[in-house]
Amino acid sequence: MITSSANAKVKNVMNLVKKAKVRKLSGLFVAEGLRIFREIPRDMIDSLFVSESFLKDESHRKLIEGLSCEVVSDEVFNAMSDTQTPQGILALVRQFSYKMEDLQTKGSPVFLMILESIQDPGNLGTIIRAGEGAGVTGIIMDDATADIYNPKVIRSTMGSICRVPFVYTNDLSGTLKNLKVQGVRLYAAHLDGRNNYEKEDYTVDTGFLIGNEGNGLTEETSALADALVKIPMMGKVESLNAAVAASILMFEAARQRR
Structure with a gap:
């Protein structure tokens, strides 16, 4: 001992x-x-x-x-x-080893969460856990996002880390452009969204862009979205926690796909 x-x-x-x-x-x-x-x-x-x-x-x-x-x-x-x-x-x-092709499933539309500079390990773990529950096919993160192997992330996933494929990219813009070429429609959660989130169609190949907790998505990333969507708020609340916003979008897509 x-x-x-x-x-x-x-x-x-x-x-x-x-x-x-x-x-x-x-x-x-x-x-x-x-x-x-x-x-x-x-x-x-x-x-x-x-x-x-x-x-x-x-x-x-x-x-x-x-x-x-x-x-x-x-x-x-x-x-x-x-x-x-x-x-x-x-x-x-x-550690797990995935490639971009592992984030797609045969016979059903792609359903991706794409994270830019998510810093809080609890947020990242919650997104992974909620993502499994909503049926995401994979998660893409830029290299400024927190380490997915941080023990706090691992605990927050409650085991989902073992089942949800993920990749990091050091060229988020290039990755998004490739996804668009492949027919994936990208939606950015954004305060300047034209439509409320439930007005869009997520039954096709879909990727949701979620930005940094404090600053949101960068202009460069937002510009690559096919549509900006917003989550309507009551009271004086302007925005939601990144994991909460991501969960709302994911489960709306899951609802539509059912």
Whole structure:
């Protein structure tokens, strides 16, 4: 059993929790907690850590039966953990690898979320989770968007990270132009929207553009949209949280497609 937080394996976990650069170089990410552990394909697990107290529960022992794991003291696990109330199980997982063609499905229209400079890990995770619920075929992010492997993003997805394909692009404009050539109609959530969001047709190949929490979409990106749409507001509210706005649009598309 590992009893020191100075242990090399423990320090590696801590670095993966804190540093996007380390995650990128290693090709691993940290998935902590019972729920996400149950969702992860077993062949993607690189290594597994459990706390001493975790193993006292028979159902926990059955959960990890047949898997190799490192047992650490409760004190060390608390030091490794990125949560306030650790559940005693943490996996290092191999990162997913998708290409643009993986964001399309055969026999049904494309349904994409396209994110520009989304910074809040909770927002990003919520969009991924809501996206699975609404039936998106994939998520495209520019390279200024938060790291999808941030532990807070992973937790916010509630397992959807394992099922929703995604790609990053360092040329968002070029990617959008390619999508338009392929017949994908792009809608930008924008305060200057001409139509209310429910007036458009999302049953065709569709991509929704969602911008930065504070500044919205850049002018360059907005200009590439086929239509600007707005979510009508009452009271003095001008705009919504990025994840809320994205969810409203996604579930309107899901409603139309039903």
